[in-house]
Amino acid sequence: MDLTSKLKDWTLEYIGDGPLLLVDFSVSQGAKRTLITILVDTLEGVTIDQCALMSRKLAHFIEEGVLIEEAYNLEVSSPGLDFPLSKGWQFQKNLGRKVKVWMKNKDAENVEGTLVSNTEEAVEILTEKTVKHRKIVAKEATWFPLAEVDKIKVQVSFQ
Numbered sequence: 001m002d003l004t005s006k007l008k009d010w011t012l013e014y015i016g017d018g019p020l021l022l023v024d025f026s027v028s029q030g031a032k033r034t035l036i037t038i039l040v041d042t043l044e045g046v047t048i049d050q051c052a053l054m055s056r057k058l059a060h061f062i063e064e065g066v067l068i069e070e071a072y073n074l075e076v077s078s079p080g081l082d083f084p085l086s087k088g089w090q091f092q093k094n095l096g097r098k099v100k101v102w103m104k105n106k107d108a109e110n111v112e113g114t115l116v117s118n119t120e121e122a123v124e125i126l127t128e129k130t131v132k133h134r135k136i137v138a139k140e141a142t143w144f145p146l147a148e149v150d151k152i153k154v155q156v157s158f159q
Contacts, residue, residue: 003027007027007058007062008025011058014057014058019042020041020054021040021041021042023039023040023041023087023090024038024079025039030073033070033073034068034072034073035072035073035075036073036074036075037075038054038058038075039083040054040077040078041090045078046078051076051078055075058076059074062074082153083153085152085154088118088120091115094115094154095116096114097114097154097155098112098115098154098155098157099112099114099153099154099155100112101151102149102151103148103149104149108148111125111127112155113125113127113128113142122144123143124142124143125141125144126141127140127142128140
């Protein structure tokens with residue numbers, strides 16, 4: 001079994017049935033050291049202590065099994081706002097928040113609005129539009145098939 005598989009298996013076993021959920025996992029070889037990046041979250045939001053504990057336990061697993069002999073970097077963190085939403089539970093966690101949707105079809109217009117609902121195949125976004133250049137705003141809910149979506153990111157609101 002290769003290094004990536006061993007580390008991912010350990011990660012999935014550690015996470016188990018929750019409360020941590022795996023968002024992303026990668027192992028890459030840099031110029032001088034191996035980089036292991038694990039992004040985790042919970043439905044309530046992951047804490048620094050949860051990330052630190054997982055990092056310490058994984059580092060112990062790596063060193064105990066001498067899985068990596070040279071220097072390595074291990075990063076365990078939450079995905080942050082700049083990381084796209086990709087899993088059903090992430091959409092559920094962010095219902096009611098402003099999001100931006102980038103479509104795979106480059107001719108299609110990107111959409112900003114409020115995430116109001118989701119299924120396994122699509123997300124529903126509530127957009128606001130000005131009617132006839134007036135200050136009257138019309139709200140329109142539109143379903144976007146995930147197969148046609150390139151990425152969806154939560155938008156920071158300073159209001």
